[in-house]
Amino acid sequence: MVNERYAPSDDEELVLGALKAGREEDQPWGRGNRVWISQETNLAKGAAEYALRNLLNAGWLRRPARGLYEFVEDPRES
Numbered sequence: 001m002v003n004e005r006y007a008p009s010d011d012e013e014l015v016l017g018a019l020k021a022g023r024e025e026d027q028p029w030g031r032g033n034r035v036w037i038s039q040e041t042n043l044a045k046g047a048a049e050y051a052l053r054n055l056l057n058a059g060w061l062r063r064p065a066r067g068l069y070e071f072v073e074d075p076r077e078s
Contacts (some may be wrong), residue, residue, distance in 0.1 A: 001059050001071045002058070002059040002060060002072060002075055003043075003058040003059050003060075004075040006058035006059075006060065007061075008055065008058075009051065009054070010052040011041075011043055011048075011050070012051045012054055012055055013023050013056060014041040014043060014047050014051070015037055015041060015043075015048065015051045015052060016055070016060070016071070017041075018036075018037055018040035018041050019031070019032060019037075019061075019069070019071040020033065020071065020074075021040075027061060029071075030070055030071040031068060031069065031070045031071070032068075032069060033067050033068055033069065034049055034052060034067065034069075037051075037052065037069070052069055055069075056069065059072060059073075060071060060072055060073060060075075
């Protein structure tokens with residue numbers, strides 16, 4: 001369940017941006033691991049892990065497999 005009242009931090013916005021990149025151009029999008037997220041956002045390992053965990057707990061992401069994160073929903077876009 002997506003927490004619609006959750007307000008992402010600046011680092012979490014970077015993570016969301018990286019995961020959403022490509023969807024308007026019909027490119028693969030929406031999935032990534034912590035290493036890829038760190039590279040795409042220039043966040044340190046710990047900051048990327050923290051942002052991913054917070055977005056996961058808020059229901060905006062899910063983890064379909066170990067180490068893989070998948071975009072679920074951004075309720076601000078509804």
